[in-house]
Amino acid sequence: MKIAIVGCGGMGHIHAAAYARMTHVRIVGVCDVDPIRAAELGERIGAPSYTDYGQLLAAEAPELVSLTVPSHLHLAYIEQTAAHGAHIVCEKPLALTVADAEAALAVCAKHGVRLFVGHVVRFFPDYAGLKHAVDGGRIGTPGVAHLRRVGGYPERQWFAEEAKSGGVITDLMIHDIDYARWTLGPVRSVYCLRRTAAGLDYALATLVFASGAVANLESHWGYPGSFRTAAEFAGDGGVVRLDSAASAALHMRKTPPKRTDACARTGEGPAPAAADAAPAPAAAEIPRSPLRKSPYARELEHFVDCLRLGGAPLVTATDALQALRVAEAAHQSARTGRAVYLSSEEGERL
Amino acid sequence: MTPPVKIGMISMAHGHAHAYMEALLAMPQADIAGIAHPSRDEVADVLARTGIPYYADYRELLQTDIDAVVICSENALHARHTIDAAMAGKHILCEKPLGIEVGEMTRMIDACREGGVQLMTAFPCRYLTAAEEARQAILRGEIGEILAFKGTNRGTFPGSWFADSARSGGGALLDHSVHVLDLLHWMMPGAAVREVYAYAANRFQPEHEIDDAGMLHVTFDNGACGVIDTSWSRPRTFPTWGDVTLEIVGSAGVLSLDAFAQHNEVYSDAAGKGAYAYWGDGMDELMVRAFVDAVRSGRPVPITGADGLHAARAALAGYDSVRSGQPVRLA
Ligand SMILES: NC(=O)c1ccc[n+]([C@@H]2O[C@H](COP(=O)([O-])OP(=O)(O)OC[C@H]3O[C@@H](n4cnc5c(N)ncnc54)[C@H](O)[C@@H]3O)[C@@H](O)[C@H]2O)c1
Numbered sequence: 196m197k198i199a200i201v202g203c204g205g206m207g208h209i210h211a212a213a214y215a216r217m218t219h220v221r222i223v224g225v226c227d228v229d230p231i232r233a234a235e236l237g238e239r240i241g242a243p244s245y246t247d248y249g250q251l252l253a254a255e256a257p258e259l260v261s262l263t264v265p266s267h268l269h270l271a272y273i274e275q276t277a278a279h280g281a282h283i284v285c286e287k288p289l290a291l292t293v294a295d296a297e298a299a300l301a302v303c304a305k306h307g308v309r310l311f312v313g314h315v316v317r318f319f320p321d322y323a324g325l326k327h328a329v330d331g332g333r334i335g336t337p338g339v340a341h342l343r344r345v346g347g348y349p350e351r352q353w354f355a356e357e358a359k360s361g362g363v364i365t366d367l368m369i370h371d372i373d374y375a376r377w378t379l380g381p382v383r384s385v386y387c388l389r390r391t392a393a394g395l396d397y398a399l400a401t402l403v404f405a406s407g408a409v410a411n412l413e414s415h416w417g418y419p420g421s422f423r424t425a426a427e428f429a430g431d432g433g434v435v436r437l438d439s440a441a442s443a444a445l446h447m448r449k450t451p452p453k454r455t456d457a458c459a460r461t462g463e464g465p466a467p468a469a470a471d472a473a474p475a476p477a478a479a480e481i482p483r484s485p486l487r488k489s490p491y492a493r494e495l496e497h498f499v500d501c502l503r504l505g506g507a508p509l510v511t512a513t514d515a516l517q518a519l520r521v522a523e524a525a526h527q528s529a530r531t532g533r534a535v536y537l538s539s540e541e542g543e544r545l
Numbered sequence: 546m547t548p549p550v551k552i553g554m555i556s557m558a559h560g561h562a563h564a565y566m567e568a569l570l571a572m573p574q575a576d577i578a579g580i581a582h583p584s585r586d587e588v589a590d591v592l593a594r595t596g597i598p599y600y601a602d603y604r605e606l607l608q609t610d611i612d613a614v615v616i617c618s619e620n621a622l623h624a625r626h627t628i629d630a631a632m633a634g635k636h637i638l639c640e641k642p643l644g645i646e647v648g649e650m651t652r653m654i655d656a657c658r659e660g661g662v663q664l665m666t667a668f669p670c671r672y673l674t675a676a677e678e679a680r681q682a683i684l685r686g687e688i689g690e691i692l693a694f695k696g697t698n699r700g701t702f703p704g705s706w707f708a709d710s711a712r713s714g715g716g717a718l719l720d721h722s723v724h725v726l727d728l729l730h731w732m733m734p735g736a737a738v739r740e741v742y743a744y745a746a747n748r749f750q751p752e753h754e755i756d757d758a759g760m761l762h763v764t765f766d767n768g769a770c771g772v773i774d775t776s777w778s779r780p781r782t783f784p785t786w787g788d789v790t791l792e793i794v795g796s797a798g799v800l801s802l803d804a805f806a807q808h809n810e811v812y813s814d815a816a817g818k819g820a821y822a823y824w825g826d827g828m829d830e831l832m833v834r835a836f837v838d839a840v841r842s843g844r845p846v847p848i849t850g851a852d853g854l855h856a857a858r859a860a861l862a863g864y865d866s867v868r869s870g871q872p873v874r875l876a
């Protein structure tokens with residue numbers, strides 16, 4: 196299967212690395228408006244690089260395209276790709292609005308191409324395991340859930356522009372919205388509080404489900420600690436929870452470079468520093484939760500298998516659309532201060 | 546040296562009564578002069594162990610020369626017990642929530658003022674050493690301006706009268722929101738709750754009618770806003786009774802409080818499950834001591850009836866929000 200990747204940034208590299216290790220696929224081209232980024236990724240994986248997507252489509256005729264461009268560009272690239280007749284893996288969020296997401300589904304249907312959306316949390320073994328426990332009745336009937344996703348403020352400038360990324364709700368909380376819907380079913384109402392400041396975007400959303408269960412989702416850009424996610428589901432027969440910080444199987448703690456003065460050796464409180472002594476550098480700590488196959492690789496392999504073998508994906512484009520409905524309701528609630536009740540379209544899936 | 550403060554216990558209905566009683570028994574500055582409880586059988590063990598005189602009717606206890614009372618009756622009785630104690634001239638430490646209705650809590654506060662006695666609301670979480678440190682850090686401005694928060698005060702289903710809203714005034718949303726609400730009120734001096742949105746439902750104890758799942762959003766008049774999970778959602782197999790956590794997002798940092806993180810993990814085949822053994826400072830003891838000190842010295846109690854009213858009013862407004870499905874503004 197001939198694969199192309201559009202957008203050679205953080206996610207473009209992750210997709211490329213995953214495809215490169217897969218059988219049945221070959222990366223035939225990469226594309227980025229930034230020629231340096233395009234060339235760099237092209238060289239790394241040994242594929243031609245383009246700055247013009249039309250040229251890539253014409254020259255390489257990919258059968259599947261990964262769209263890893265900034266989110267506000269997803270729809271335009273979906274339209275161009277579908278018109279070319281190639282299947283699509285689009286990074287989450289599918290689009291920034293429900294209207295754009297609906298347009299994306301429609302154009303793919305019209306051209307008869309499949310649309311997969313990278314809601315990768317469903318492929319994280321801790322999250323998959325938690326759902327498995329809930330589905331298996333291990334906690335009885337679910338009642339109250341918490342989902343948490345906190346990390347530093349994104350470094351790339353476009354994330355700070357609400358019109359391009361959708362902010363912390365549409366970009367980050369969307370992961371947990373999809374996961375909550377997957378695990379607890381259709382959402383009835385959304386109430387959301389949001390605080391923003393320079394370098395900070397923080398949102399708390401309470402979702403009430405058609406089942407009567409409730410979940411609170413916390414998303415934080417600008418958290419002054421390492422990236423961390425957690426989830427807890429409580430039911431009338433038990434509790435199941437996960438915490439990425441607690442499951443980091445490997446920690447590397449590097450000794451700061453040796454100081455020359457003899458005082459620095461005891462480790463018992465601050466050394467009685469000489470007046471001119473430089474402050475000791477903080478010890479670096481890197482937590483890791485390594486897996487033979489990353490969740491992104493599992494996800495992309497699954498999508499490729501769906502194309503090759505014709506199966507239904509674990510997460511559908513409709514799921515991605517429904518998640519955006521909830522995200523849009525959260526935005527509306529944060530803006531108006533009111534709880535937002537979702538239309539029958541979400542309720543219909545009861 | 547001033548003689549010990551003579552204290553009467555009005556009702557042992559709330560389990561905290563036993564913790565407060567133990568704290569008082571351990572204090573040379575206090576004497577427990579009597580226990581009033583409607584059923585002698587229910588307190589027979591305590592009476593036998595401590596030798597404290599028993600009163601079937603709390604009004605008889607109020608006629609004695611006690612200085613103060615500790616009220617741990619069912620929530621619906623707090624008002625009557627407090628007002629009677631105030632009229633008898635006794636200082637009062639009242640279990641939270643202060644009351645189950647705003648009007649009656651106002652009358653409680655008025656009665657204490659008129660009776661010239663002090664009214665303290667039992668919010669032991671203020672005596673968590675880590676909470677005190679968090680407050681100091683906030684007041685020093687270490688995390689800047691408080692923007693948002695997320696808290697939990699989850700527990701195990703308490704059963705008995707807690708499940709009967711006629712006596713409790715409400716379920717988990719009332720029982721468990723007031724602690725964290727009060728911590729926030731205390732950490733942001735001068736700020737009060739302006740608006741609440743809540744969801745409450747029966748999810749964990751289907752054989753009871755009471756709300757046991759609760760999510761309470763609050764917005765303070767200084768703009769700080771957040772959510773508190775108040776659910777009685779800890780299963781029997783959970784290693785501890787529940788939790789008090791509070792993460793506060795400031796403009797210059799984040800503070801995370803996990804009140805009972807100071808524990809050892811105990812895995813015992815005899816218990817059939819793992820358990821947390823808490824070893825941090827005892828908050829009940831410190832709170833009861835603060836009450837006794839205030840009564841002895843005549844200084845104001847550190848947590849007032851107004852504080853109790855502030856927290857309970859926000860929690861009660863939560864039920865209005867549950868009914869309307871929309872946020873409710875506090876007058
Ligand atoms: N699934 C996940 O966990 C996850 C994580 C991060 C980001 N994402 C999503 O992936 C997408 C990309 O995010 P990222 O972090 O890789 O961003 P990024 O900024 O690192 O990369 C985006 C790349 O797109 C390029 N680009 C910009 N405009 C373009 C255009 N018109 N045509 C072609 N290329 C263009 C940029 O030069 C850049 O190289 C976003 O939709 C984001 O929400 C998903």
